[in-house]
Amino acid sequence: MTLPSLLKRALADLWNDLGTHMLTTVVIFLSALIFSFFSLIYFNLQNFVEHFGTELGLVIYLNKATPQDRIPALYQKLAGLEGVQAVVYISPDAAFKRLASYLKDEKDVLKGVDPKFLPPSFELRINRAVFHLDRLKRLAEKINRWPEVTKVQYGQEWLNKLKRFSVLLRAVVLISGLLLVLSSAFVVSNTIKLTVYAREQEMEILRLVGATNGFIQGPFLIEAFFQGLLGSGLALAFLYAGYRYVETLMGASCLLKGVNISFLPWTFIGIILFGSIFLCVSGTALAMRRFLRL
Amino acid sequence: MIDLSIIRLKGVSKKYPPDNLALRGLDMDVRKGEFVFLTGASGSGKSTLLKLLYCAERPTSGQIIVDGLDLSTLSPSQIPFLRRKVSVIFQDFKLLSSKTVFENVSISLEVLGLKRTQIEKRVRQVLEGVGLSGKLGHTPLELSGGEQQRVAIARAVVNRPPIILADEPTGNLDSDRTDEVLLLMEELNARGATIIFATHDERLYKNTHRRVFRLSDGRIEVTGP
Structure with missing residues (x-):
């Protein structure tokens, strides 16, 4: 018994019972597609939260009465904090100019206003590698306790909302994944049982003429391997095509031009492929166990 | 003395749950190249005996030796190799x-x-x-x-294969086809195969010069040379 002969028998069997084998492949395809679709959304939302939080950084407003000679010391203190990538000092004058540029045609409303009415501030950019929402929160609370600081902002409401949403989405992905695995395991094991039962007589005859368990089981396991690989592979290819289409649409949209999306990580792709193959192969092995008892 | 037997049963019993004794302490020897008939009424245990010989079932007690292999010590992974030596023909x-x-x-x-x-x-x-x-x-x-x-x-x-077990191979055939099958089996035997031919058709073994093993109530008796 050689691998090419097993492959040949497996392919012949696949061809002879194409309908039933297609049914298993379609079930695997749909399950893998739904699961990987939700996972793709989850991964991109995670990326977005991380990106968004880092982009926001921290804005530290100082007391207007803070002496000018304290600024370099505060700058050094902030730059020395763990996770801080860059510190920019915004003087009241610079803040006033920025406000005027935001207002554009409406900047006349600032006429007669004291250019130093805005408080001095620092803008902190956080290192993406060490970024974590809880850590950012702790950092903000620490800085807020400094006597010169009146307020620290880091878009906490947005980030908290996004974080809550991503936790919810993760739960949806995990629960839907679990339900999909259970339902597809049920459907796949039953369609496999149908295939196995349909060939019960063939297996009985093979056993009578002295076929080993490997000879009987081999083609079935190879068929299951191909079904799992084909079903999940097609689902991932389908999802990738959809992803590329959405990416093109986003590139063309002015509103979403800056938003980057990414495809599933390679490890996750591997898990989906391996999981689908494992489901089919183990389902077949279990369904055949009864027939291999001598 | 040279042992010519290719199939040997010693005190073989087969019991099905809860308390159905199909075979009771059978002793049987079939010589290499021999053609024997196995007969008995329906349900007398002919098929059970053949199943024991190709390891589709295991005896409750006793020893079975087929072509030098002690079937009681045969592991499941060795059974396919036994079946390459023992072919079976069914009704x-x-x-x-x-x-x-x-x-x-x-x-x-x-x-x-x-x-x-x-x-x-x-x-x-x-x-x-x-x-x-x-x-x-x-x-x-x-x-x-x-x-x-x-x-x-x-x-x-x-x-x-050196051994052929035929389990009522003519049970579904008319008398002409039955004779054809019997002739074919005799030809195979003439080429050296050992054959156990299970049948309840008395016509096939009535005037035979071959040994006939008759099963009745789970016990066996032999007639012939």
């Missing part, structure tokens, strides 16, 4: 209706891992021997009962 033929005559017969050689050319040569030879060389591409449903049984015989002998 209901056990052919695959979706496969051709050629494919049905070649199964026995595929499990041995023979090359395609060898398989083709031997299957053609055997089918010619049973008078079916013109039916290679036919499916079993296109054949008569006698022809189907000849396909089953071809499948059983194509791998040249």
